[in-house]
Amino acid sequence: MAAPMGEETEKNETPNTSTALKEIKAVSSPDKRNALLFGAASLSVLFGFGVSLYNARRRDPLFFKKMKSDDVAPETGTKLASKALAVATILSVSSFGLMVIGFFKLLGVNDFHEFHSKMREYFPKKETKGRVHFKDLRELADYLISEDRKAELAKNKSAKDQS
Structure with missing residues (x-):
């Protein structure tokens, strides 16, 4: 029997929680959860790159036929841009991933909640003066x-008081 709207079910999940979030919560250890999130992010990046490559191939099919041929032609702007995009994507994704892993190991945290609490310890919220x-x-x-x-x-006033 479904719980009425506004009431929580026995696992503290609202009835509107998506199935993907339920699957992520069902994974027991934080390492498995992080691996699942990293895998999903990696697949989305690969999917986006594949869609971009498909669109480029559809717009300029002759360029991709030239790439497969044995003729060595000078690089066109499109070919050079494709190589630059591929190299930059690989470098930025791998360096960001290594940076995240490095921060996690350096701080000794296992999941994002611990990371958040560690960051709050190192960088507490500043109290604001005046309106914001x-x-x-x-x-x-x-x-x-x-x-x-x-x-x-x-x-x-302080200058008058001093003189």
């Missing part, structure tokens, strides 16, 4: 002008 939310740009400008005038008056 404004309706529009005009209200922000008025606030900055008034704060500047207050600071100028305080500076003049």
Whole structure:
């Protein structure tokens, strides 16, 4: 029997939770969960690259036929751009992945929740002085002008007190 809207089921999941999130939550260890997320991200990158390659091949089929032929022709702009895109994609994805793995090992964390709490330890939230939310740009400008005038008056007052 389904739970009524607004009530939670026995696993603290709302009825609107997607099946993908349920599968991720069902994986027991954080390492398996991270591997699953990394695999999904990798597949999406490969899918995106494949779609881009398919679209390029569909727009310029002669270019891809020339690539398969044995004739060595000077590189065209499209060929050079394709190589640059492939190399840049490989370098950026691999370096970012190594950086993430390095940070996880350096901090000694196992999942993103631990990473978040470690980052909050190292970089706590700063308490803001004054207002931080404004309706529009005009209200922000008025606030900055008034704060500047207050600071100028305080500076003049302290200069008078010292003399």
